[in-house]
Amino acid sequence: KASSIKVRLRHESVFPQHQFGRVRLSVTTAESIPQFNDTKLPPEIAKILAVAADKRNDGQLTKLREHFRASVAQDEQFVAAREELANLRKQRTNMENSLPITLVWKERAKPRPAHVLHRGEYDKPGEEVFRDTPSALPPLAVAQSESPNRLHLARWLLSPEHPLTARVTVNRIWQRYFGIGLVETAEDFGTQGTQPSHPELLDWLAVDFRESGWDVKRMQKMIVMSATYRQSSKIAREMFQRDPKNRLLARGPRFRMDAEMVRDTALAVSGLLGEAIGGPSVKPYQPPGIWEAVGYSDSNTKNFKRDGGAALYRRSMYTFWKRTAPPPVMSTLDAPSRETCTVRRSRTNTPLAALALMNDEQFVEASRHLAERVLLESETTDEARAAYLFRLATSRQPNEAETAVLLETFRKHLSTFTDDEDAAKKLINVGESKPREGLDARQVAAWAMVANLVLNLDEMITKG
Secondary structure, X not given: OOEEEEEEOOOOOOOOOOOOOEEEEEEOOHHHOOOOXXXXXXXXXXXXXXXXXXXXXXXXXXXHHHHHHHHHOOOHHHHHHHHHHHHHHHHHHHHHHHOOOOOOXXXXXXXXXXXXXXXXXXXXXXXXXXXXXXXXXXXXXXXXXXXXXXXXXXXHHOOOXXXXXXXXXXXXXXXXXXXXXXXXXXXXXXXXXXXXXXXXXXXXXXXXXXXXXXXXXXXHHHHHOOOOOOOOOOOOHHHHHHOOOOOOOOOOOOEEOOHHHHHHHHHHHHOOOOOOOOOOOEOOOOOOOOOOOOOOOOOOOOOOOOOOXXXXXXXXXXXXXXXOOOOHHHHHOOOOOOOOOOOOOOOOOXXXXXXXXXXOHHHHHHHHHHHHHHHHHOXXXXXXXXXXXXXXXXXXXXXXXXXXXXXXXXXXXXXXHHHOHHHHHHHHOOOOOOOOOOOOHHHHHHHXXXXXXXXXXXXXXXXX
C-alpha cells in the first residue's frame, strides 16, 4: 500500500559528515527508496559540501539540488521525469535554433545629437540639426509632445500630400512589363532625371494605386490586361525610326529578359524547375575555382560547394549570391553584382551570352530533359516531335521553314551520334540528374541538340 514517507538522505562515502537535506517521496515499498551513485564527486560539489549546511548560499544549494537530481536520485519515476524534461529541453533548443533571426533597429529614448560637419569631417561638428523634412516638401505630422521618428517618416511617405512614393512604385512596376518606365530614369525622379513620357497616366496610376490600398497585385493585373500591353510588338520600319524606344506606346513591349528569367524559363520548359516557395539559398552549377580567387582564407565562402538534388533546379531568386564573385552565367546575361542597388539593368547581346546558353551545364541538362519530354509525350514521327518541342518552348506552332531547320538539325546530329554512340552517352550524362531509362541514347542526344538550339532562339530569351 502506497505511503508517503520522509527520509533523510545520507551516504557516508558520497556525502561524508554532511546532511544533504530532506526530500518528500511517494513510494510503494521500502526497496524503492532512492539509491546513490558511488561515483567520484565533481570538485565543485565537493567544495560546496565542505561548507557548513547552515552557511550555504542559494546558488550553492541550487547546484547541490541539480547534482542530486542529475546524478544521485535513482527513483524510477524521478528518472523518467528527468529524462522527459531533458528531451523537452532538447526539443525546445532545436526549435529555437531552427527559427530565423534578424537584427531589429530600436529608437533611442533620447535621440543622439546631430551636427553639420565642417567639410564633412567627423571631429569638426558645426550647427546642430534636427529630424525634419526639407522646407520645400510637406512637413512631418508630429504632435508637440512627440519627437520625430521612423513611424512619422513612414506615415509621411504614404500620405496623400506626398505623391512621390506611389509614382515611383507604379513606374517600377510599369518598367517590369514594358522594359522602360514612364519615367525612363526609374532611379531618379529629381531634376537630373528624365521627364515622364505620359505624366497624366503616371499620376492616374499613382492615385489609383494609393486609393486601392497599395494593392500591388491589382496594379499588375490592370497593366497586363490593358489594351496597351496586349498590343503586338511587331513594327514597321518607318515607325521604328520614328519611335525606337516605344515611348509613344504604339506597340507591345519587346526586350531581352533578365538573367534570372532566362534560366528559369529554360528549366520550366524542360520540366526541371522546382516550384517550392521559401527556404534557404541554394548553390546551383557554376565553374570551379571562381570563389577561391577572391575569398578570404578564414571566410565561409572561400570554397564553393555545389548543392545537389532539387536544390539545383530552384528558381534563380533563391541562388546564393557572393557579391565579389557573382554567378558567371548571371553576370554574362547582365545581372548586377548586387554590390549597389540597381533599379535599371543594362541589356546587351553578345557572343558570350550565346556561348553560355549553349554550353553551360545547367542549360545542356535542361536541353536533355526537354528532349526526353519530347520522346515520352509527343507522337512518334519526327515532324510531330519537332513541332511539339518548338511549341513547348515558344507557345506556338513552327512554320514550314522553321520545321525544315529543326528536322535538318535533328537528322544531322542523329547521323553523328549513330556513328559515335559514346559521344551521345557523354552528352546525355551532363548534369547531376540521370538519363531516363529505356530511351535510345542516340535519339535523346540528337533531340537534345535540337532543344539546345531552340532554347537559344531570340524568341526564347526575348519578351514580346
